[in-house]
């Protein structure tokens with residue numbers, strides 16, 4: 055095989071409930087993950103050893119190096135027969151913003167290299183590797199709309215077209231995920247709401263969405279960064295049917311019912327990075 059190019063897409067969380075702290079130190083969550091068409095590009099070329107290059111260059115944030123860890127983990131399988139590859143990650147997805155960019159790069163690297171090296175790993179091995187790289191990585195093996203539970207590894211994919219245009223507002227604030235979880239200070243247990251039912255209801259009737267979905271990280275992250283609360287309010291003022299933080303932040307998003315409304319809303323955030331996106335499914339992800 056001469057080479058491969060793949061798209062590693064971002065995600066937003068519609069509803070993010072943190073249910074309980076587990077014995078292994080992680081938390082059980084209940085969330086809808088929605089893959090969107092903002093994406094990094096991963097290219098794989100023949101090479102002797104394994105080399106991973108990020109453009110622009112990686113920072114010291116561990117998640118930015120997940121693609122390299124993914125490549126070395128897959129390459130260490132005996133069935134990979136010591137094959138090499140040069141992997142170039144062209145970054146578009148803002149890092150450290152709750153959009154899953156590092157996790158998506160890692161999952162896409164696993165999927166791409168597995169094909170490039172003629173399938174050293176079966177599906178189960180690939181899923182286990184993905185989960186060992188990070189809680190959000192398994193979702194990105196088959197990005198779509200999915201109910202994500204457990205630590206992030208219990209994934210129920212939904213075959214659904216979402217009638218929303220997504221406006222992302224990226225204020226450039228880095229929120230540490232371990233900090234966000236520990237600041238929640240979860241001691242008890244709360245019941246998961248039925249997010250699939252809420253989603254189905256929301257497609258017929260958008261008006262109740264703010265009541266149906268919540269992101270449990272918003273109170274602690276907004277307390278630290280009040281500007282995020284103002285962005286959320288402004289997204290609503292610009293006509294969003296729903297506005298929220300994604301993941302543990304700091305990216306905020308609004309859902310709009312048509313692209314003109316989304317464009318008008320996007321123009322209201324003059325000095326911040328803003329993206330207008332659409333939900334995507336698996337077929338978007340790979341191109342040869």
Ligand code: C5P
Pocket residue numbers: 079080081082083187188189190204205206231232235
């Ligand atoms: O799995 P990942 O490395 O992305 O997680 C980063 C940190 O976020 C973990 O070390 C943990 O503190 C927290 N986390 C958690 N529960 C999850 C996912 C992440 O507590 N479901």
